Amino acid sequence: MKPVLLIAVNFAREQRWPIFVLLMWVLLLAFLGLVSDIGHDREDLLLLFKYVAAYVIVFSVFFGGSAIYNERRSRRIVSVLSKAVSRQQYLSGLVLGVTLACALYCFALGITGSWTLGEAGFPIAQVWFLMLSVLAACTLAGTIALTFSTFLNPFFAAGATAAVLGLPALASHELGPQWGYVIPVWELALNVTRASFDSPGTFSWSLIELALAQAVAFWLLSARIFSYVDIAVAVE
Amino acid sequence: MARTRRRVGFLAENVALYHRRAERLVRFYGALNSMGGADLQERARQVLQMVGLEDAVKRNVGKFSRGMLQRVGLAQALVNDPDLLILDEPTSALDPSARVAVRELLLRARRAGKTIFLSSHLLSEVELVCDRVAVLHQGRLVRLGRTADLLQTSEETEIVARGVAPSCFAGAVARDGMIAFCVSAGAQRAALERVWSLGGAIVSVNPVRRSLEDIFLEVTRNPESKSGGAA
Numbered sequence: 001m002k003p004v005l006l007i008a009v010n011f012a013r014e015q016r017w018p019i020f021v022l023l024m025w026v027l028l029l030a031f032l033g034l035v036s037d038i039g040h041d042r043e044d045l046l047l048l049f050k051y052v053a054a055y056v057i058v059f060s061v062f063f064g065g066s067a068i069y070n071e072r073r074s075r076r077i078v079s080v081l082s083k084a085v086s087r088q089q090y091l092s093g094l095v096l097g098v099t100l101a102c103a104l105y106c107f108a109l110g111i112t113g114s115w116t117l118g119e120a121g122f123p124i125a126q127v128w129f130l131m132l133s134v135l136a137a138c139t140l141a142g143t144i145a146l147t148f149s150t151f152l153n154p155f156f157a158a159g160a161t162a163a164v165l166g167l168p169a170l171a172s173h174e175l176g177p178q179w180g181y182v183i184p185v186w187e188l189a190l191n192v193t194r195a196s197f198d199s200p201g202t203f204s205w206s207l208i209e210l211a212l213a214q215a216v217a218f219w220l221l222s223a224r225i226f227s228y229v230d231i232a233v234a235v236e
Numbered sequence: 237m238a239r240t241r242r243r244v245g246f247l248a249e250n251v252a253l254y255h256r257r258a259e260r261l262v263r264f265y266g267a268l269n270s271m272g273g274a275d276l277q278e279r280a281r282q283v284l285q286m287v288g289l290e291d292a293v294k295r296n297v298g299k300f301s302r303g304m305l306q307r308v309g310l311a312q313a314l315v316n317d318p319d320l321l322i323l324d325e326p327t328s329a330l331d332p333s334a335r336v337a338v339r340e341l342l343l344r345a346r347r348a349g350k351t352i353f354l355s356s357h358l359l360s361e362v363e364l365v366c367d368r369v370a371v372l373h374q375g376r377l378v379r380l381g382r383t384a385d386l387l388q389t390s391e392e393t394e395i396v397a398r399g400v401a402p403s404c405f406a407g408a409v410a411r412d413g414m415i416a417f418c419v420s421a422g423a424q425r426a427a428l429e430r431v432w433s434l435g436g437a438i439v440s441v442n443p444v445r446r447s448l449e450d451i452f453l454e455v456t457r458n459p460e461s462k463s464g465g466a467a
Binding site: 002010014074075078079082084086 | 250
């Protein structure tokens, strides 16, 4: 477990600048909370909160989709995998790293959201549940992107991930809501985007559990694929 | 598998490392090998000292020169005190003094009973460090053997003499008032007698010790004829 944690923390550390840029959005929300009349502008604040929450799901795809490619291109992966670290542990570290990077963001957004939206009458518990939904969506989206990144470059990995996330969303819209459960990232995102002061949503753990279970399945798949990849070959 | 890997140290050619302070970086790689605590801290400092980076432990690796990177790469390979060291061109980017330091480090490791698998194009380094040598050519093993045996398989003898003119012997070169020339083992006795008959004196008679470079060129130019010793 120790190597997994080390790789995860190292990954989050390597992504510190993108995380920093993302946190600027949270700062913007906090700033608006400070300077605006929260009671009057609460709908605008909630809209910004929902947008800012959705961004991190997109970033999780970029984090996951570029992780292995960047490590292989820089050849840093060679020295890590030469240690007592299995490829499965390495991928676990990356999945945990993506989750950790997103969790940092969700935590900051949760704190800011609790303060701004809580003051405007939005249930604070629901703010944290929405953050949990976003984090579960990030974990699944990041793991799917990571799976594709084991054999595709970041551009195609992001495209393939967008297709995998988008097709069930399209199917749920066209064919019925049950399709939303196939890859529930879209459904989890809808939990956030549909939330309003009148209807903040209810606690529903089933989607979060389903997303985490699917993340595990994709992680196992990625480990299987990655075991066949020759990491010594240059990726350029 | 993990237990076996803990006994191995690896340095890749064109080493690439995370941009961290040197000591933290070495500790990171040590921790990946399940090391930890004060032992790891002490060991990290020790290996950085061994590779001559004791003054740079707090500096970020991102600002290191190519040679310093190579040395910190070597430090991460050594941090777990491995029984088997696999090194790919460990001295390629080093200045002469650093190269000597690394060579001494490898010789110390060898004396301590470590197995070192060294891949290099610097054949003079290989000659000084390795007990056994394998020559690969176009992906095929074309020569394998003990370094000492490979270097002394020549059947020629070098004769150094004084008091005779270089023109008396084919291929003789003048060197510090003496002449040196090579003869086959069968012609050695006749050559010595000829030196004496011309009034000269023999200074030395030694088997020709070829360099690994000579052997490499020989087996790669004509690999088929010399591949009999390949494993």
